[in-house]
Amino acid sequence: MSKQWAQSGTGEFKRQVSSFRETISATHPIYKPAKGRYWLYVSLACPWAHRTIITRALKGLTSVIGVSVVHWHLDEKGWRFLPADSISGKDTTDHFSFSGGIKGSELDVSHPSGDIPSDSKRLNIDANVEPNCGFNRLREFYLKSNPDYSARFTVPVLWDLETKTIVNNESADIIRILNSGVFDEFVEDKEYLANKRELVPKQLEAEIDDFNTWVYDGINNGVYKAGFSENQAVYEREVTNVFNNLDKVEAILKKKHSDLESKHGKGNEKAILSEYFTVGNQLTEADVRFYTTIVRFDPVYVQHFKCNFNTIRDGYPFIHLWLRNLYWNYDAFKLTTNFDHIKLHYTRSHPRINPLGLTPLGPKPDIMNL
Ligand SMILES: N[C@@H](CCC(=O)N[C@@H](CS)C(=O)NCC(=O)O)C(=O)O
Numbered sequence: 001m002s003k004q005w006a007q008s009g010t011g012e013f014k015r016q017v018s019s020f021r022e023t024i025s026a027t028h029p030i031y032k033p034a035k036g037r038y039w040l041y042v043s044l045a046c047p048w049a050h051r052t053i054i055t056r057a058l059k060g061l062t063s064v065i066g067v068s069v070v071h072w073h074l075d076e077k078g079w080r081f082l083p084a085d086s087i088s089g090k091d092t093t094d095h096f097s098f099s100g101g102i103k104g105s106e107l108d109v110s111h112p113s114g115d116i117p118s119d120s121k122r123l124n125i126d127a128n129v130e131p132n133c134g135f136n137r138l139r140e141f142y143l144k145s146n147p148d149y150s151a152r153f154t155v156p157v158l159w160d161l162e163t164k165t166i167v168n169n170e171s172a173d174i175i176r177i178l179n180s181g182v183f184d185e186f187v188e189d190k191e192y193l194a195n196k197r198e199l200v201p202k203q204l205e206a207e208i209d210d211f212n213t214w215v216y217d218g219i220n221n222g223v224y225k226a227g228f229s230e231n232q233a234v235y236e237r238e239v240t241n242v243f244n245n246l247d248k249v250e251a252i253l254k255k256k257h258s259d260l261e262s263k264h265g266k267g268n269e270k271a272i273l274s275e276y277f278t279v280g281n282q283l284t285e286a287d288v289r290f291y292t293t294i295v296r297f298d299p300v301y302v303q304h305f306k307c308n309f310n311t312i313r314d315g316y317p318f319i320h321l322w323l324r325n326l327y328w329n330y331d332a333f334k335l336t337t338n339f340d341h342i343k344l345h346y347t348r349s350h351p352r353i354n355p356l357g358l359t360p361l362g363p364k365p366d367i368m369n370l
Contacts (some may be wrong), residue, residue: 001127003091011231015226016151018170023178031160031167038167039095039132040174041126041141041240042080043158045345047220048268049156050172054271054288057176057332059227060192064183070138070155070340071127074349078153079138081130094129126172131163136304140168163247172212174198176287202279207279211286218245220293226352227305235306243309246316249290252278253318272323287326295337300362313368324370 024031040056042049046330056065070079135141139153144341145166155203158167158174168174179199186239187193218241226238232311275281280292288303293301294312301307312320344364 002208010355011229011234013228015221015224016154017315018154018168018173019143019149019151020166020169021173022167024167025180026233030163030200033186034162034181035064035183036066037160037162039068040070041070041130041138041155041159042063043070043072043074043155043345044336044341045072046155047296048154050292050336051171052156052158052174052178053336054291054332055178055199055285057068057285058197058330059178059183060182060187060189061178062188063096063188065178066131068095068128068132072345072349077137077139079155080127081136081138082127083136084129095128097265121322132159133164142314144273172289175288179285184352187197194332198282199288201280201284203281204280204284205280208284208286211279212289213287214245215249215290218242219249220289223293223301223305223307226307227301230368239307239309242307244317246312249278250316250318255323257318257321272331273321274324276325278322282324283330287322291323291326291333294319295315295327295333295367296342296346299339299343299366303360304346304350311363313363321370324368327367328370337367 004169022031023031026032028085031247036107040052042053044050044053053067056062058065068081070081073080132138133140133144137153138155138157140155141159142149142153144164154169156171157169158177159165160167181196184196184231210228222238222242222245226235226242229235229238234304253276257272260272260281261268276286277283279286297307298311298313302311310316314325327337343359347354348357351357
């Protein structure tokens with residue numbers, strides 16, 4: 001398997017291009033919308049997969065599309081599920097809850113070095129037994145779909161239970177499919193049905209696409225380019241790029257906050273926050289995509305990816321307010337954010353960056369109150 005960092009010979013990290021890029025629609029010859037037909041396989045640690053379960057929740061799809069969560073530890077064979085016999089008694093996991101209804105197990109999932117750290121209790125946490133095909137590894141979905149598949153076995157995967165193939169493994173596509181409304185007829189979620197939240201409204205689409213493009217390159221993927229760089233000059237260029245782009249978002253949100261203060265009156269924080277988003281005055285896909293990086297920034301990227309010119313909590317008051325608004329005021333963000341998976345995955349799955357797999361305990365708290 002190709003390694004996950006620096007493939008260019010220049011010390012630069014190049015992310016692979018996703019291979020399954022189908023869509024779901026009433027006019028598609030194979031992939032028609034249906035309730036219970038499609039399944040998401042995600043890691044709660046992964047920012048790209050995280051986008052899909054936030055979108056699924058925001059679109060009222062938690063009872064329409066199932067979710068299973070892989071174990072947080074990524075080893076040389078890729079992502080894995082819990083072995084079927086690891087849950088004593090009947091597995092009552094509810095795969096239709098926000099984050100897949102993950103369950104704890106007694107499985108020993110210690111760091112491969114065999115070292116069981118003093119926080120070993122925290123290691124006995126939640127992943128799913130794969131409920132549909134009985135697979136142990138994510139790679140089995142890829143090889144079932146295409147026996148010649150030779151690239152990396154990444155999450156998220158959107159799987160079709162009927163044809164037993166991967167529909168799509170690119171999070172940017174998957175969130176557009178989930179947002180498209182093709183599943184609306186199956187939705188029972190009253191909150192969604194009341195206002196049919198549109199995450200890419202036509203009038204904001206161009207602005208969302210533009211924001212997503214530079215934020216992807218400069219921030220979402222930017223932190224990986226800094227963290228996985230293999231020489232000092234590349235690292236310095238990339239980390240500077242990340243913070244220049246964070247400065248840019250901070251300026252956008254600062255202006256937005258000041259405009260909203262003029263509109264609603266200084267101190268009318270509730271009204272201000274109800275319109276305090278990155279693009280336009282409503283929650284959009286741009287917020288979902290930016291959030292999954294920012295919520296990981298202080299707990300992981302600052303130390304693990306050496307993005308340490310500043311923290312969000314100390315250096316970016318307007319991004320910090322935006323982050324806490326989403327986390328504390330929207331279940332779709334809070335209930336899909338699992339700081340244990342996030343911290344343990346990064347710190348123990350990248351031996352080149354952190355050979356001893358020690359997990360820093362801070363920052364405390366993982367996210368501050370609003
Ligand atoms: N383009 C993909 C990228 C997904 C991706 O890179 N996922 C990582 C986790 S953060 C992964 O599954 N890596 C497994 C591996 O490289 O073996 C998307 O956005 O869906």
